[in-house]
Amino acid sequence: MRFFNRVSLSTPESIELEFTLAGIGNRTLALAIDYQILGLLLVGFWAIWSVFSLGLMSYLSQANFSYASAPLWLLAIALLISFFLFTGYFAFFEVIWQGQTPGKRMTKIRVIRDDGRPIGLAQAAMRALLRPLDDLFFIGVFFILLGKQEKRLGDWAAGTLVVQEQRGDRKATLTISDPAKQLAIDLPKLADLNQLLPDDFAVVRAYLQRRRTMETQAKNDLSMNLARQLRTVIALETIPPNTTPDQFLEAVYEAYQQMAGRGFSDRG
Structure with a gap:
């Protein structure tokens, strides 16, 4: 059993990101927590539905309506x-919490796409819809244990991975140079930052967090490539003179x- 399996992902911008896979233990604990919460929700729903159904049946009986098929319809x-x-619980939380449910948040694991980007509604829905099949006879457990990327069926179909939450995502861990701070003040006047998507920002942040661990040549190539792509995205005519790619990023x-x-009050 592999508790600390790691995986390297390449983003569309050719940046290599490394993650630690969540492991069967963390995933099982997270699922147990989610199932307890979901169980309480379902018990509450069935209690309310039972009271509603009994009231409806009593009303139909007193009103002399034919209600022979009503119990089957109510059950259906x-x-x-x-x-x-069941499916909405997982899909809802994984979308609004960027790959986390209450159980995953408590165990500090997260669902991401195969390229390292946050998951969307399509990926969350696919994982949720296939979860009953994964739970059937513990099929998902076997796939996680035997697969190199520890994916269950829902992960394979949705193109996702479950990883340990990265703790280097805070702004305080990044060093912003004085020239970059000054340029940041002027950028909204020079470029259309409204075109910058959250995924683009996530890639920039990931690069800035990991640049110190990269080899010099690889870091220079990546920063130059990323700076050129972002300049096009935000419609900036040219990067100001004497500004390095790192300062621009x-x-x-x-x-x-x-x-x-x-x-984002400046958005149209």
């Missing part, structure tokens, strides 16, 4: 709602953070 509707609650990071702090 309850089962359908239960299914939506730092400035983009800082400017985006400032926009986020203002709630």
Whole structure:
């Protein structure tokens, strides 16, 4: 059993990211927590539905309506709602919490795409819909234990991985140079930062966090390539003279953070 399996991913911008896979232990604990919460939700729903059904049947009886098929319809509707609650629980939280459910958040693991980007509704829904199949006869457990990337069926179908949460995601861990801070102030006037997507920002942040661990030549090549792509994205005519690619990326990071702090009030 591999408890500390690691995987390297290449982003569309050719940046190598390394993650530690969550492991069967963390995933099982997270699922147990989620199932306890989900179980309480389902018990509450069935209790409310039972009271509603008894009230409806009593009303139909007093009103002399024919309700022979009503119990079957009520049961079918309850089962359908239960299914939506089951799948919706996982899909809802993994979308709004960027790959985490309450159980995953407590165990500090997260679902990401195969290229390291955050998952979206399509990936979360696919994982949730295939979860019953993964749970059947513990099929998902066997896939996780035997697969090199520790994927269950839902992960294979959705193109996702479950990894340990990265703790280097905080702004305080990044060093922003003074020239970059000054450029960040001017960037909103020079470029259209509204075109910068959260995925683009995540790639910039990942590079700035990991650049110190890269070889010099690899770091220079990546920073130059990434700076050129971002310049096109934000419609910047040219990078200001005497500005290094790293300073430009730092400035983009800082400017985006400032926009986020203002709630993107400048967006049209």
